Amino acid sequence: MFTPLNMNFEKNVVVRSHEQTPIASPAKDVMRIPLERAETESGHVTSIVEYKPGASFKPHRHPKGEEIFVLSGVFSDENGDYPAGTYIRNPPGSSHAPFSTEGCTIFVKLNQFDKNDDKKVVLNTSVEPWLPGQGNLEVMPLHHFAGKNTALVKWPQGERFVPHRHYGGEEILVLSGTFRDEWGVYPTGTWLRNGHLSTHHPWVEEETVILVKTGHLAHDVS
Structure with a gap:
């Protein structure tokens, strides 16, 4: 039976990610460290996700948005390639098919947008x-x-x-x-x-x- 993780927002939380053991995702060669999670594979979730070289996810939709910061390597989807330091916001209802040719690690927040927050954002912080x-x-x-x-x-x-x-x-x-x-x-x-x-x-x-x-x-x- 699934138990929600760190979903009491009144409680302060500290997770040292390098002390955590990554767990498998539904996609082959994609591992993740969950930081907060409401349900098994849907709803509110924050994670650190590692793509091995050549790993990919099937096309999928983000009902309440997706926020990404690329920590290392190059993250990609059909819209482009995003090197380390890139900040991405995919608004509610958006969809994509992400992958990484060389491998990457990303910080991801899913299904946490205001319904009116509908602007797509891509910023390369190395040049901002x-x-x-x-x-x-x-x-x-x-x-x-x-x-x-x-x-x-x-x-x-x-x-x-x-x-x-x-x-x-x-x-x-x-x-x-x-x-x-x-x-x-x-x-x-x-x-x-x-x-x-x-x-x-x-x-x-x-x-x-x-x-x-x-x-x-x-x-x-x-």
Whole structure:
């Protein structure tokens, strides 16, 4: 019997992906590390997915959208090739047949879009500009809709942020370096989900880049 994984959005969650054992997907040579999952093969899900060289998925539809960040290698579908660092949003009702010729690893969020969030987005973050953020942070906005924001944030060595509260929650994937707060130490590959109105006081000791989503948990509390 299937048990939902990390679907209580009031609870803070930390998953160190490199400590997890990947599990098989329905597609041959595609493995995944589930981070949160409502059902076995449908509904709300967040995962880190590895395509072995030559692996592919059958054509399929995303009823409530799909959000992807390519972590390594080259991810592809019939619309193009997406190298490491590419951010993709496929809107509700979209479909594709993904594959990877050389192999890749991607961070994927499925079936979590607002029904009116219907814009397709493809950004190669290796060529997008960094903008000044608070303190000495640099920010690369990726998407904004109805109070929900997705961005890359670059922390310079030794940067310490002010204590703050997350209205609508915060979700982080550490892309490089090591992220820290008073609750723990989070190396590259760590996924954190801090719930609505959670607080922390983060800092880094080395340059660190994180993928951040905010504002999306206030109305998703189960």
